[in-house]
Amino acid sequence: MQIPTEATLLRIFIGESDKWKHKPLYEAIVLAARAAHLAGATVLRGPMGFGKSSRLHTAKILRLSMDLPIVIEIVDSEEKISAFLPPLEAMLGGTLVTLEKVKVIHYRAGSDSAAPA
Numbered sequence: 001m002q003i004p005t006e007a008t009l010l011r012i013f014i015g016e017s018d019k020w021k022h023k024p025l026y027e028a029i030v031l032a033a034r035a036a037h038l039a040g041a042t043v044l045r046g047p048m049g050f051g052k053s054s055r056l057h058t059a060k061i062l063r064l065s066m067d068l069p070i071v072i073e074i075v076d077s078e079e080k081i082s083a084f085l086p087p088l089e090a091m092l093g094g095t096l097v098t099l100e101k102v103k104v105i106h107y108r109a110g111s112d113s114a115a116p117a
Contacts, residue, residue, distance in 0.1 A: 002107075003039045003075065003077065005105075006102075007076060007077055007102050007104045008082075008099055008100070008101060008102065009073060009075050009099070009100050009102045010073070010074040010075075010081050010084070010085075010098075010099055011097070011098045012029060012071070012072040012074075012088070012092070012095060012097050013070075013096040013098075014070050014071075014095050015067040015069065015070065016045065016068045016069070017067040018093070018095075025091065026043045026072055028091060029041070029072050029091060030043060032091070033084065036080070036083070036087070037080075038076045038080055038081070039074075039075055039080075039107065040074070040075065041072060041074045042074075043071075043072050044070070044071045044072075045068055045069070045070055046069035046070070047068065048068075048069070049068075051094075
C-alpha cells in the first residue's frame with residue numbers, strides 16, 4: 001500500500017469510556033479504518049485532558065477517572081480520509097475531529113529484526 005507524499009491526518013479526540021455497539025469506541029474506529037483499507041491507525045491514551053465541558057480527566061490516584069483522553073490518528077490520502085468521514089460520523093457523539101495536511105516522508109513495513117546482522 002502506498003500513501004501519497006502529500007497526505008491528510010485525521011485526528012479524533014474521544015474518552016476512554018466511549019462505546020459503540022457495546023465495545024470501546026476507539027476499537028470500533030480502528031477496526032472500521034482497517035476495513036476501509038486505510039494506511040494505518042494509532043490510538044494514544046492521555047494521562048490528563050479536558051474538552052468542551054471543561055471537566056478534567058486525569059489518571060492521578062486521588063481523582064480516579066476511568067474516562068481518560070484518547071486520541072486516534074489516521075493518515076492516508078485526502079480522498080480515502082474524506083470517504084471515511086461519513087461512516088465515522090455515525091459512530092461519534094460529542095467529540096472533536098480535526099484534519100490537517102501532512103507530508104509523508106517514510107512509510108513502509110519493517111522487518112522482523114530491528115537491525116541487520
